[in-house]
Amino acid sequence: MASRTKLANEAWEALFRAQMTIAGEFEGAEEWGSLVPREYGVLYALSTAPGPLRITELCEDVLLSQPGMSRLIARLEDKGLLERVEDPSDARASRVRMTAEGMRTQRQVGAAHAREVGRLMTGGLDRDELTELRDLCQKLIGADDE
Amino acid sequence: MASRTKLANEAWEALFRAQMTIAGEFEGAEEWGSLVPREYGVLYALSTAPGPLRITELCEDVLLSQPGMSRLIARLEDKGLLERVEDPSDARASRVRMTAEGMRTQRQVGAAHAREVGRLMTGGLDRDELTELRDLCQKLIGADDE
């Protein structure tokens, strides 16, 4: 089954390069305001959550170490986009939520980012292919979790 | 065509998360010896090239800034895996090639890495799906280049 492994490596390299290339396009883009992609990622995660999130929860969602998240939140707090609220059921934890300006920024940057994503992704793939790609990627990591 | 953009964003998020998740698995893995993934990336690029590569060429291949590549090469040089050779046709350029030990390390780490990739990728996807994923990713970035 050597060729199965070879195929797996080709798929990984293609996946890796595709993500790096697209992400690279975003890095320098103007759409982020004064944020960087990962900072927007935190705002986005908060925007989809039902309530304030723990720092460790954000770590899992944004794929950042806990100390890194701790500092990232401090930066966004300094910018006035986030605020910490204490968890009533656990005095060790501190939950994070967006301020009004944070929500405004998230919507604004999110809209611009979505347009940019749409432009890059639909440039190369049609509807069916996008669906297929999405499903394959989800299946790929879905299997790892279990 | 709003739903087309929505689909594109779902596909991007899935692609992004899949790559980050899999790459995250590699970060901490033991397979790399004393290298990090990006350092192996340089050795791999050199292993597939017909001859010594320029620093700027490696930048494009490994998706790293030119100063970053300059230092990365210096580190690998210190480890004895790489050496610089001067370009006969351009005295500004310095080309890079692997030492014998570099080639040995590349093969060794490459084999271990390939096994790991195979394990993670084939865990979630079968043959046809891997092929499909590879082709979709290649098509996605292929379209951006032109």
Next chain:
DNA sequence: AGAAGATGCATGCGCACGCATGTATTTGCT
């Protein structure tokens, strides 16, 4: 040939990251 701009690479600097560790709080065991 000579000057002006482009190109290839290296270095100073500030920043964000991960790892190791510290402190406070909670949980579990007896």
Next chain:
DNA sequence: AGCAAATACATGCGTGCGCATGCATCTTCT
């Protein structure tokens, strides 16, 4: 109740990165 282990977060420290910049060399134009 009381102590040990686990958990949540913050901080010190070292390192790699990108940006701005500098130096050397090549290219182009006149």
